[in-house]
Amino acid sequence: MDNTVQFTLKFRPNRDSPWKWARDQFSLGDGSLYYQPAIFSEHELPHFFADTSSMFEIQQLSAETPKTQLWSLTAPVQAASGDQSGNSTHILGLPTNFTRFFALVRLWSPWLAPRHGQKKFSIDKDAIMVAFLRHDGMHVVALAVSGVDDVMSTFIHDKHGNVVVQARNDGEAEGVTRVIVAVANSFDVANGAVMYQARRTVMSFAQASGELQAEMDALEKSDIKPQWLEGWSDGLAYCTWNGLGQDLTEDKIFDALASLKKNDIIVSNLIIDDNWQSLDNEGQNQNFRGMTDFEANKKGFPNGMKSTIEKIREENPNMQHIAVWHALLGYWGAISPNGQLAEDYKTVKVNGPNWTCIDPDDIDRWYTDFYNFLQFCGIDSVKTDAQFMLDQLQSAKDRRRMIRSYQDAWSIANLRYLGARAISCMSQTPQILFHSQLPTNKPQLCVRNSDDFFPEIESSHPWHVFCNAANSHFSRHCNVLPDWDMFQTSHAWAHFHAAARCVSGGPIYITDTPGKHDVPLIRQMTAKTPRGNTVILRPPHVGKSSNPYTAYDEEKLLKIDTYVGMAKTGTGILGIFNVSQHPLTEIVLLDDFPGTEEGEYVIRSHVGERTSKPSTRKDGKAIITESLGIKGYDILSAYAVRRYPRDGNEIAVANLGLLGKMSGAAAVVNTIISVEKNGRLKVWTSLKALGIYGLWISDLASRSIETDLMGLMFGKPIPLDCVRKSDTDPNVLEIDLESAWKESDQKAGWSNEVAVEIFIQ
Incomplete structure (x- = not known):
């Protein structure tokens, strides 16, 4: 039965203009309305x-x-x-x-x-x-x-x-x-x-x-401990791949980190990517090179990997985690048949690609020794790439012996020795997706969610974001944190990529060439804690495309939705991206924001820095027009409004989190709003980091900051010069917590959270 109705629209910019057909002006096809049955009916x-x-x-x-x-x-x-x-x-x-x-x-x-x-x-x-x-x-x-x-x-x-x-x-x-x-x-x-x-x-x-029990046993023996807010995936990371290339040396790594520090970019995690390892067949294509030893190559790391890591940590005291890259089978060409590893471990020649691999009978011992070596060097995490190589095995016997045993050996080793701090890469093969990534019996794994970031291929950038948003419909149900890959902040598409990473719900890591950094953009993605660490503001829910059926070539804006807080009364976040080659205009409704099913909201644009009037889904007032050019993007956040009686009227407030941050809503840990006995309204907020804290107050435009408001941070008064009304919206209060923190000369306590209290007379 066809319950669809086709429609198109006429519009005019103003009352004096003629009516025009939308499909003629914007090259859009007719719209479709789908009428679902009022009662869900079961069928065979x-x-x-x-x-x-x-x-x-x-x-x-x-x-x-x-x-x-x-x-x-x-x-x-x-x-x-x-x-x-x-x-x-x-x-x-x-x-x-x-x-x-x-x-x-x-x-x-x-x-x-x-x-x-x-x-x-x-x-x-x-x-x-x-x-x-x-x-x-x-x-x-x-x-x-x-x-x-x-x-x-x-x-x-x-x-x-x-x-x-x-x-x-x-x-x-x-x-x-x-x-x-x-x-x-x-x-x-x-x-x-x-x-x-x-x-x-x-x-x-x-x-x-018995595979489930083996992983549970490894988990009990691991060093996984609760961490206060900041975890392996919550710090800004730097990856050497695109920024430093394959001809990798420790000096290039030192120079890259020095360049970041010079620009006050404090990264929490470092990923030392491909070509640090000792390999055979120098000068040949990487697919024909095999891993010879656990130790780093002497040319790039003359004093060994342990010496390199010690110097990195000494010069970068805020560095929390350091990872190294390796392929699941060792390297792109697996294991060298003539190296030390081939002498120390049982190997097997596989049928298909001409590889020498560690025999499945010895793969547990190999991973145990490899990760013990990494621990000895001070490395506490890995990026394990090329996992699809298991799917390239042609012989049924090799596949039967190796596909699950390699996955299990790696899973157990990274649980036991690295505390589950690992990025699983090139691993979207069916056998790995279902066997290793879907089960929920172990900590969440960070998994690359799509093909690579290719800085030199212009057409790849909008597709990269579109592809990740679509793939997340699958990965969001796995026990993984989808990783949308690194990007460069000095790139022509940098802001587009940055916005996508901020709404993805996954990690953020950059791969800048030394000296080429967009510092203001990095500030939009990150915030500093009182301890001086840099954190990303990651929404707890995986971002996904709002409409899975919209094709890449349909000349429509890509909408990526996520939210923070409660399921129906939280803060909805909507990333909007123009993935087409033409300027596009669309209408956005409050209904488009997840987590906003109940209550009243104001919607704020990150790019436009403007806040809408309060609206509910029922009243239909929250209608926003988004016009984006090529490479255009915006992030809209819908914040819950709370109303309180005041002298026969009422006052309404909404917690905007950290302003100027792409995903500033995710900075809010908790909010408690109450009316005190003396009639003052108290807004208590816990934040993940410092920054410009924003509070929408319905009648702030007519109030005096000096006489009607008082603010405390960690129980101490916030200096008046750190508080002002927004230039773009007089009902938005802006409080510079970073400056207030510096002026107060306080020291970080046991908690990384920032406690702020605002009292409204």
Whole structure:
């Protein structure tokens, strides 16, 4: 049944102008309204997929999400024979009555990327997830599950538009391909349902195989301890990759850190990227070079890695964590057959790429010794790259022996020796996504969320942000912190990338060339604590694209949403990006902000530095027009308004967090607003760091700062010269906490939080 209505709009800039068709002025197609049924109705699976293969065993399940139908489908996969994997294809069916689809495909072996289409299902690469928006407004999401036994499952299509499941079995016995399908009245609900069920499936297998217990044992023996606010992913990091290149030396690292310090850029974490290791075949392509030893190469690090790390920490006392890069198999060419490692550990020649690898029988000992060496050097974290190399193994025997054993050895080693401080990179292969990243039995892992930042490829930059926002629909349900990769602050797209990282919910790390820094931009992304450490203001919820069905080439603004605080009464954050090659204008409503379902809000623009009048979703007053040029962006934040009686009237306030920060709303740890016995309104706020604290007060424009307001920080009066009304909005109070901290000459106590009290007469 088609419940959609097509529409277009006429508009005019003012009363004296003629009416114009929006589609003619902005090259937009007609809009669509989808009318969902008033009552959620249940149907059999054929209502959503026609002609499903009889080879599938179909079981209807109870979903963890409300008003959701959920099915598990399983079908046999032929056993492997010798080095040849077993394969099968089964038709899931023809998706019925749909108008748009969204898929996450394997861009190539290490990475996922979005694909979109209309009317007929067709994708250019294998997919792990497909979603369909139907004409009746319902959403159908199908997930191909891998990482259980030795089976990898993905989706393809046939010439009729059927969704087809293809599976590869590396096991010696007949395997099972698994598909989960959910139907709900929203994409987020249906997507959550399939991911929750996949986690149950994967963790049940891990428990039965003993892998779950092994990781729990490693966790008990680890040095993971609670950290006060600042963690491995909450400090500004510097990565050597693009900034210093592959010809890496300790002197280049020293110079880069000195350049940052000279510009008062205090980084908390350092990532020493590729080419620090001892390798064979000097001068050849990296894919033909193997790791020879744990120690760093003598040319770039003549006194050894321990000496380098000691000097870094001595010259940079605020440096909290130092990571080094390595490939999961050692290096891009795995292990050198002629090096010290090949003498000390059992190795195996693999079938496919011509690699010498540590034998799975010895991989636990190899990782134990490797990470003990890193600890000895003062290194407490890693970026483990090229994990997709496991998927490049061609022999079923090699895949069966190595894919899970390598993942488990690495997971256990980084838990036990590095406290889970690790970045998993090039690891968006199905077997790793489901086996290592979906289970929730260990601390959250930092995982690269898309292909790289390519500074020299102009067209890559808007796509990079769009791709990450789409991929987050999957990664947000994994036990991971999505990492949107490093970027350079002196780059033409720097502000665009910076805004995207600030709403991503993930880490932020830069890779500037020494001396080329945009210091004001870095200040917008970060804040300093009373201890002098630099922290990023990371929203606790992963940022994702607001509409998964909007394609990259649709000439629409990309909206990335997240929020801080409570689910329905928190602070909604909306990053808006023009990923097209033309200026675009769109209307933004309060409904677009997550976490704002209840109550009254003011909306503030980071770029425009203006604050709207209070509005609710019901009154429809919160309408904002966003016009963005090429490379244009903005971050809008919706702050909850609280009203209190005052002499027969009322006063309304909203806590704006740290102003001038892209994600300043995330600086707020807690807010308590109360009316004291003497009638004063007290606003108590705990912040993660120092900066310009903002408070919207409904009648501030008519008040005197000197006589009507008083502020305390850590219980001491805030100097009057640190307090003012905003130049862009007279109802916004600005308090310079950083200057007040310096003037008070206080010293940081046990807490990194900044306690501020504002009293309003």
